[in-house]
Amino acid sequence: MIIHLAVFTWVDGVGETHVEELTTALQEMAAELPMLRAYHCGASLGLRPGADFGVVAVVDDAAALEAYLGSPGHRAVYDRLLGRMIAERQAVQIPFGSAGGVL
Amino acid sequence: MIIHLAVFTWVDGVGETHVEELTTALQEMAAELPMLRAYHCGASLGLRPGADFGVVAVVDDAAALEAYLGSPGHRAVYDRLLGRMIAERQAVQIPFGSAGGVL
Numbered sequence: 001m002i003i004h005l006a007v008f009t010w011v012d013g014v015g016e017t018h019v020e021e022l023t024t025a026l027q028e029m030a031a032e033l034p035m036l037r038a039y040h041c042g043a044s045l046g047l048r049p050g051a052d053f054g055v056v057a058v059v060d061d062a063a064a065l066e067a068y069l070g071s072p073g074h075r076a077v078y079d080r081l082l083g084r085m086i087a088e089r090q091a092v093q094i095p096f097g098s099a100g101g102v103l
Numbered sequence: 104m105i106i107h108l109a110v111f112t113w114v115d116g117v118g119e120t121h122v123e124e125l126t127t128a129l130q131e132m133a134a135e136l137p138m139l140r141a142y143h144c145g146a147s148l149g150l151r152p153g154a155d156f157g158v159v160a161v162v163d164d165a166a167a168l169e170a171y172l173g174s175p176g177h178r179a180v181y182d183r184l185l186g187r188m189i190a191e192r193q194a195v196q197i198p199f200g201s202a203g204g205v206l
Contacts, residue, residue: 002148002150003143003157003159005108005110005157005159006110007108007109007110007193007194007195009193040106040197040198040199040200041197042197042198043197044195044196044197045105045165045196045197045198047105047165047168047196048168048172048194048196050193050194050195050196051193051194051195052195053195053197054106054108054195054196054197056106056108056159056197062148062150065150065151069151088193090110090112090153090154090191090193091110091151091153091154092110092147092153092154092155092156092157093147093148093150093151093153093157094143094144094145094146094147094148094156094157094159095143095145095148096143097143
C-alpha cells in the first residue's frame with residue numbers, strides 16, 4: 001500500500017469557514033471513493049508552527065493513486081474550493097507499513 | 104489521536120545512501136518510542152512530482168507529540184542525519200479519524 005501525504009499553506013484571506021467547508025467536502029468525497037483504504041484530513045491543530053492543513057490518503061498501489069487524484073470527486077473539490085486556497089502545497093507518496101505500525 | 108505529517112525536500116548532494124541510512128535510523132528510533140501508535144517514513148515513490156521524503160506519526164495527544172519530537176531518539180537522528188539534509192520542511196498535525204478510515 002501507498003501513503004499519499006499532502007501539506008498545504010493557505011493564501012491570505014482563507015478563514016475558518018472556508019477550511020470547515022473544505023474539510024467537509026473532502027470527507028464527503030473520500031466516503032465516495034472506494035480506492036481509499038483510509039483518509040484523514042484537517043486543519044492544523046496548531047501544536048507547532050507549520051503548515052495550515054494536511055491530508056493523508058492510503059491506497060493499494062500507483063493505479064489506485066491515479067484513480068483517486070484523477071477522480072471527478074477530487075477534481076470537483078479542487079476546482080470548487082481547494083485550488084484557490086493554496087499558497088503552497090508539498091506532497092509525497094511513501095510506502096505504507098515501512099515501520100510495521102498500523103495507522 | 105493526532106496525526107503528525109512532515110514532508111521534506113533535500114538539499115543538493117543528498118544521495119540514495121543518505122536516505123536509506125536515514126530511513127533505517129528513523130524506523131529504529133520509532134521502534135523504541137512507545138508513544139508512537141503508528142509510524143511510517145520513506146523516500147518519495149516518485150509517482151508524482153513533489154517532495155523527497157515523508158513521515159507520518161500517530162500519537163494519542165499533544166503531550167505524546169511533544170514527548171516524541173523532544174525525545175533523545177528523535178533528537179539524535181535529527182542531529183546526526185536529518186538536520187543537515189533538509190532544504191525545506193513542511194509539517195502539520197491533524198486529527199486522526201476525521202473521516203473514520205483506519206490508516
